[in-house]
Amino acid sequence: MKQHAAILLIFVAAFFLSACEMKDAYSGKVILSGEHILKPGETLDGELLVSGGQIDLKPGSRLNGSLYVLGGKVTAAGEISGDVTILLGELSLTPDALVRGSLSVGGGVLQRAPQAQILGGTITSAAGQIPDPQRRSTRSLANRLASILIESPILAALAYLAVHRFPRQIAHIEHTASKYTLLCGSLGLLTWFVGISLLVLMAFTILLIPVTLVGIGVLLLATAFGAIPFALILGRWTAQRLKWKLTRAGKAAAGMVLLVSIVELSQLIPWIGALPALALMMVGFGAVLLTRFGLRRYTPPEDTWESETESFA
Amino acid sequence: MELVRYIKQGSWPTVLGYLLFVGMMATGYYYNITFVQLGLTDLGVRLIGLSEASVATQMAHLALMTCAIALAFGYIMKKLGWSARFRVKLRLALLVVALQTVLTLIAPLVKSENAFFTWIVLASLALGVGMPATFSMTVDLIPRRDRGYAGALITAAAYFAAEVFSNSWQFESFRSQILWVMVPGVLGMGVLAFAKFPFLEQLASQHRRPEFAYGRFVRRDASGGTRVQRSLIGLLVLMFGIYFVDSLGFLRLLETPLYMETAWQSAELNIRLAIGITHVIAALIGGVLYTYMHERNLFLWIFGIFAITHLEYTLHIRIGASNYAPLSMPLMYALAVSLYTVLNFTIWADISTPRTISMNAAIGVALSGWSATFISTALAIRWNAMQLPLERHMQIVDSLAFLFFLGTIILIFFQGQFHRPGQERPTSKRQEMERRSG
Numbered sequence: 222m223k224q225h226a227a228i229l230l231i232f233v234a235a236f237f238l239s240a241c242e243m244k245d246a247y248s249g250k251v252i253l254s255g256e257h258i259l260k261p262g263e264t265l266d267g268e269l270l271v272s273g274g275q276i277d278l279k280p281g282s283r284l285n286g287s288l289y290v291l292g293g294k295v296t297a298a299g300e301i302s303g304d305v306t307i308l309l310g311e312l313s314l315t316p317d318a319l320v321r322g323s324l325s326v327g328g329g330v331l332q333r334a335p336q337a338q339i340l341g342g343t344i345t346s347a348a349g350q351i352p353d354p355q356r357r358s359t360r361s362l363a364n365r366l367a368s369i370l371i372e373s374p375i376l377a378a379l380a381y382l383a384v385h386r387f388p389r390q391i392a393h394i395e396h397t398a399s400k401y402t403l404l405c406g407s408l409g410l411l412t413w414f415v416g417i418s419l420l421v422l423m424a425f426t427i428l429l430i431p432v433t434l435v436g437i438g439v440l441l442l443a444t445a446f447g448a449i450p451f452a453l454i455l456g457r458w459t460a461q462r463l464k465w466k467l468t469r470a471g472k473a474a475a476g477m478v479l480l481v482s483i484v485e486l487s488q489l490i491p492w493i494g495a496l497p498a499l500a501l502m503m504v505g506f507g508a509v510l511l512t513r514f515g516l517r518r519y520t521p522p523e524d525t526w527e528s529e530t531e532s533f534a
Numbered sequence: 535m536e537l538v539r540y541i542k543q544g545s546w547p548t549v550l551g552y553l554l555f556v557g558m559m560a561t562g563y564y565y566n567i568t569f570v571q572l573g574l575t576d577l578g579v580r581l582i583g584l585s586e587a588s589v590a591t592q593m594a595h596l597a598l599m600t601c602a603i604a605l606a607f608g609y610i611m612k613k614l615g616w617s618a619r620f621r622v623k624l625r626l627a628l629l630v631v632a633l634q635t636v637l638t639l640i641a642p643l644v645k646s647e648n649a650f651f652t653w654i655v656l657a658s659l660a661l662g663v664g665m666p667a668t669f670s671m672t673v674d675l676i677p678r679r680d681r682g683y684a685g686a687l688i689t690a691a692a693y694f695a696a697e698v699f700s701n702s703w704q705f706e707s708f709r710s711q712i713l714w715v716m717v718p719g720v721l722g723m724g725v726l727a728f729a730k731f732p733f734l735e736q737l738a739s740q741h742r743r744p745e746f747a748y749g750r751f752v753r754r755d756a757s758g759g760t761r762v763q764r765s766l767i768g769l770l771v772l773m774f775g776i777y778f779v780d781s782l783g784f785l786r787l788l789e790t791p792l793y794m795e796t797a798w799q800s801a802e803l804n805i806r807l808a809i810g811i812t813h814v815i816a817a818l819i820g821g822v823l824y825t826y827m828h829e830r831n832l833f834l835w836i837f838g839i840f841a842i843t844h845l846e847y848t849l850h851i852r853i854g855a856s857n858y859a860p861l862s863m864p865l866m867y868a869l870a871v872s873l874y875t876v877l878n879f880t881i882w883a884d885i886s887t888p889r890t891i892s893m894n895a896a897i898g899v900a901l902s903g904w905s906a907t908f909i910s911t912a913l914a915i916r917w918n919a920m921q922l923p924l925e926r927h928m929q930i931v932d933s934l935a936f937l938f939f940l941g942t943i944i945l946i947f948f949q950g951q952f953h954r955p956g957q958e959r960p961t962s963k964r965q966e967m968e969r970r971s972g
Binding site: 250408421426521522 | 750815819823826838839842849858862869
């Protein structure tokens with residue numbers, strides 16, 4: 222198993238290494254900032270990814286590829302031969318716009334003139350909506366309470382199932398997170414920072430967007446898995462105080478409801494409100510990594526001199 | 535953390551030892567990354583009027599001479615037994631700081647290429663002697679379990695100060711800043727080196743205590759002596775790789791105004807502060823990871839982050855964003871640099887005993903750090919002469935980082951293949967010598 226994992230790692234690494242020399246195998250344009258205009262009669266070959274700044278595709282212009290909006294502002298009045306996807310940012314499709322592929326809306330702000338033509342149809346995915354961090358931080362108390370009511374039963378059910386189905390794994394993560402909190406937090410923070418940078422980098426290649434999506438999924442899954450032991454600790458503590466007789470999985474579910482409530486409400490405190498939730502997320506995520514999703518117990522390197530009392534000569 | 539225990543016990547001499555070591559090493563490292571690495575180049579090019587290639591050649595000389603002097607002096611310290619004598623090391627450190635202060639004071643008088651070379655020779659002498667002398671104080675002042683944290687504090691303080699307080703990368707600015715620290719430093723070191731304070735007696739004997747004496751990778755052998763668990767050669771290759779990748783990449787970034795002015799040399803304090811804080815957080819993470827995890831994990835992280843960072847730069851150059859550079863690139867760079875600097879301040883003491891620390895630190899820092907600086911500088915001069923494009927330069931650095939990343943994975947895999955529980959790892963010739971010498 223270990224041998225297979227190592228061979229797989231080497232193959233993946235060699236694959237990426239080969240990409241260091243890749244030239245002109247794929248063409249695309251990335252807009253990060255500034256104002257850009259594609260004038261009437263002009264053609265842009267390849268995919269266009271916008272993550273910041275502003276681009277105006279004038280009437281009579283043509284994009285020979287797909288358009289991805291991950292941020293910034295796009296005004297499209299020309300022809301787009303591929304698909305259009307918006308996840309964040311603003312997209313305005315004017316009456317002259319012609320999209321030969323489909324339009325996928327996963328988030329962001331879309332303004333579409335009724336006359337704009339989408340030949341491949343429109344797909345709107347509510348599940349794929351990416352929350353806008355700015356909008357989230359300014360949500361009212363009522364919104365947060367509604368979130369608690371909607372999110373907590375779902376997450377509590379997941380916590381119940383996880384503890385019921387994977388008791389050993391959760392126990393390993395809980396043990397590691399509580400005994401090596403500093404290490405877990407450090408590793409979690411480092412992995413998140415580097416992981417996000419790597420995923421964004423992969424998204425810019427366009428070719429690796431599917432891998433990016435899988436990566437985001439794994440990152441979120443690991444973070445959610447890492448939160449379950451904290452829910453269990455909280456549930457256990459509450460059950461003990463209130464003298465509730467609950468199973469281990471029941472305690473995790475009750476704890477998750479409390480945890481979601483605390484995390485949501487703590488964010489009403491400006492500036493520092495999100496910090497405890499962030500710290501908790503990082504510690505849990507780090508513990509998941511250290512225990513490899515709870516499959517093993519983490520043991521730090523041994524200090525062979527610990528019991529040594531004799532002086533050095 | 536042992537420091538907390540010492541504070542609770544009221545063991546103040548030991549606590550003062552921590553402060554002395556962290557303060558001394560952080561100041562020394564700050565001097566190195568600001569005045570020596572950046573200030574000297576400015577002195578040579580702007581104030582003396584030398585060509586950039588000529589200054590780069592002189593910097594390569596500095597690296598090579600420092601490397602040779604450190605190796606020779608580390609050997610002398612080991613042979614004369616100075617490696618385990620705290621007072622001697624303190625006096626050597628005083629001499630070094632005094633020489634560096636004088637050199638910094640007289641630096642504006644350097645007006646010709648010959649004078650610049652003479653200055654470089656003297657600076658190499660100070661750095662070469664200072665390296666084994668100061669690094670070997672780790673076994674006197676920092677217990678094994680806290681070396682990661684001490685390395686983290688040194689790294690955090692030096693990089694934060696260098697990033698946040700250096701708003702102008704000019705010789706005069708670096709000189710005046712460092713002199714404010716060095717002059718009181720010389721006086722303080724002078725008092726410590728020659729005064730008879732009782733706490734110094736305690737610090738001088740700490741290296742005999744097991745928690746200070748034995749490095750983390752030192753093991754007791756069958757004959758009752760000590761041997762090194764980790765291969766020094768392996769560590770040297772990995773550390774060399776890190777230094778080489780860092781300096782080869784950064785030398786070119788230094789010459790690219792877009793990447794300097796939007797990051798390390800930004801006029802905006804916010805940007806420099808963000809980089810400084812990243813250095814601090816990364817150093818603290820490095821300290822924690824070093825303390826609790828196998829050092830090989832840190833090597834993997836460092837090479838991996840360098841590979842991603844250089845890939846980011848390569849991608850940015852390719853997409854031709856000419857007036858904007860995302861802050862994530864220097865932040866990632868700062869992350870990798872802080873992680874490996876923590877390793878540099880900890881690992882040499884952890885493969886040593888008080889008797890071998892001066893030689894091991896000299897071999898480690900000289901053969902990995904300074905030789906990598908020498909080779910990368912020489913290579914950068916050559917590539918400049920060839921007019922190698924920026925994108926190609928960064929691609930090569932990226933490939934190197936990735937190769938080292940790959941190499942480390944393979945190394946870990948094969949170590950696991952050949953090492954079975956209950957079996958001793960095969961020892962190298964050097965380890966065998968360590969074992970025999972006890």
